[in-house]
Amino acid sequence: MTENRHISLNLTNEDVLGMYETMLLARKIDERMWLLNRSGKIPFVISCQGQEAAQVGAAFALDRKEDYVLPYYRDMGVVLAFGMTAKELMLSAFAKAEDPNSGGRQMPGHFGQRKNRIVTGSSPVTTQVPHAVGIALAGRMQKKDLVTFVTFGEGSSNQGDFHEGANFAAVHKLPVIFMCENNKYAISVPYDMQVACEKISDRAIGYGMPGETVDGNDPLEVYRAVKAARDRGRRGEGPTLIEAISYRLTPHSSDDDDRSYREQEEVAEAKKNDPILKFASYLKDLDILTDEIEKEIVERIVKLVNEATEYAEAAPYADPEHALKYVYAE
Numbered sequence: 001m002t003e004n005r006h007i008s009l010n011l012t013n014e015d016v017l018g019m020y021e022t023m024l025l026a027r028k029i030d031e032r033m034w035l036l037n038r039s040g041k042i043p044f045v046i047s048c049q050g051q052e053a054a055q056v057g058a059a060f061a062l063d064r065k066e067d068y069v070l071p072y073y074r075d076m077g078v079v080l081a082f083g084m085t086a087k088e089l090m091l092s093a094f095a096k097a098e099d100p101n102s103g104g105r106q107m108p109g110h111f112g113q114r115k116n117r118i119v120t121g122s123s124p125v126t127t128q129v130p131h132a133v134g135i136a137l138a139g140r141m142q143k144k145d146l147v148t149f150v151t152f153g154e155g156s157s158n159q160g161d162f163h164e165g166a167n168f169a170a171v172h173k174l175p176v177i178f179m180c181e182n183n184k185y186a187i188s189v190p191y192d193m194q195v196a197c198e199k200i201s202d203r204a205i206g207y208g209m210p211g212e213t214v215d216g217n218d219p220l221e222v223y224r225a226v227k228a229a230r231d232r233g234r235r236g237e238g239p240t241l242i243e244a245i246s247y248r249l250t251p252h253s254s255d256d257d258d259r260s261y262r263e264q265e266e267v268a269e270a271k272k273n274d275p276i277l278k279f280a281s282y283l284k285d286l287d288i289l290t291d292e293i294e295k296e297i298v299e300r301i302v303k304l305v306n307e308a309t310e311y312a313e314a315a316p317y318a319d320p321e322h323a324l325k326y327v328y329a330e
């Protein structure tokens with residue numbers, strides 16, 4: 001018999017169904033984006049596939065009205081949970097003027113939306129880490145009760161920005177949650193050619209903060225760890241490093257061919273642990289995700305994704321003159 005693990009985390013059946021629906025929405029938007037890319041309608045896709053449990057589990061553990069998130073390019077699950085809509089994500093994929101992230105100026109995946117406290121990132125990986133630390137410091141100076149949540153890949157955890165941000169946050173006991181989404185590859189480079197330590201979370205001790213590795217295919221495990229990190233941050237005890245282990249189910253991006261550097265049997269094997277299928281079976285075993293509810297969820301999502309696609313495809317591009325704005329002072 002499946003044990004009900006979400007009750008002890010104070011999560012209701014509604015909460016876990018909400019988590020599942022957000023994970024599935026992210027997956028379905030992502031899948032649609034690949035179809036649009038392959039049919040020549042959108043230029044680029046960088047996927048969340050395989051990482052939805054880590055992203056949504058973490059976001060649900062945050063205060064989605066107060067906290068700031070500094071996501072990296074795969075975090076569709078995080079930004080959906082923080083209030084960005086399917087339509088807005090599609091506007092970004094089609095690079096249309098109404099895209100809230102950048103008005104179609106940036107590549108997709110550079111999420112930023114002021115009203116939802118989603119802080120935009122740059123294309124050089126890991127620059128979001130010192131920004132998250134700075135926002136946590138600003139929050140402390142303004143006596144706000146907020147926590148900042150920043151994510152990055154395991155490859156990105158080798159960048160100097162990670163070291164500087166983690167060190168500063170720990171010295172000043174700032175409420176920052178560092179979450180490494182370890183999907184086992186940095187483009188074509190597998191984990192053991194990126195780092196010599198066993199776990200990314202082992203690095204935490206060097207900064208004087210707790211570090212924990214969790215199963216990133218299990219949203220409840222990620223939820224538990226992020227919730228504890230948030231409580232710790234709010235108590236003034238400082239930052240936490242969480243490593244969520246998953247697997248990148250797609251090539252690095254729509255411009256990558258992963259057959260040149262990994263066995264497709266490995267990908268097939270990882271698909272058996274697909275976080276969406278696993279969470280669905282947990283919810284089904286407990287009779288929370290009934291056939292009827294599942295049908296409703298799928299119908300809602302298909303409708304949202306279709307509407308978002310149609311709207312974004314028909315939406316206007318920015319005027320050419322717009323490209324000259326925001327480069328120099330007006």
Ligand SMILES: Cc1ncc(C[n+]2csc(CCOP(=O)(O)OP(=O)(O)O)c2C)c(N)n1
Binds near residue numbers: 183187
């Ligand atoms: C500073 C910098 N170096 C290199 C790149 C090119 N680049 C983009 S994504 C990426 C791989 C990052 O891997 P990881 O951090 O594991 O994230 P993942 O894509 O696997 O989620 C690289 C090298 C970059 N954007 N910025």
Ligand SMILES: [Mg+2]
Binds near residue numbers: 184186
């Ligand atoms: Mg990676």
